Amino acid sequence: MRPVHLRAILRWAHIGEAAFLALYLYSPLRADPIWTGIARYVVFPLAGLSGLWMWQQARFARWARRLRAPGAHA
Numbered sequence: 176m177r178p179v180h181l182r183a184i185l186r187w188a189h190i191g192e193a194a195f196l197a198l199y200l201y202s203p204l205r206a207d208p209i210w211t212g213i214a215r216y217v218v219f220p221l222a223g224l225s226g227l228w229m230w231q232q233a234r235f236a237r238w239a240r241r242l243r244a245p246g247a248h249a
Contacts, residue, residue, distance in 0.1 A: 182232060185225045192222035 195218050204210040228235065 178232060178236065182229060185229050189222060189225045189229065192218050192225065196222065 196214060199205060199210060199214045199218075
């Protein structure tokens with residue numbers, strides 16, 4: 176997958192996660208323990224990971240190239 180496509184997918188996923196968190200915070204869903212668990216243990220970590228990946232995408236790509244390169248473990 177090209178980095179441009181990956182970044183677009185991550186950007187839209189991050190926007191969707193932010194929309195869910197905004198809906199969760201500003202609606203009565205906050206009182207339901209099921210939605211609280213989903214927001215706390217699924218959506219919030221995914222938003223953090225997708226943001227970190229977009230921020231450091233070049234560094235992750237360089238790291239992955241080094242792992243795939245022959246003789247990388249020397």
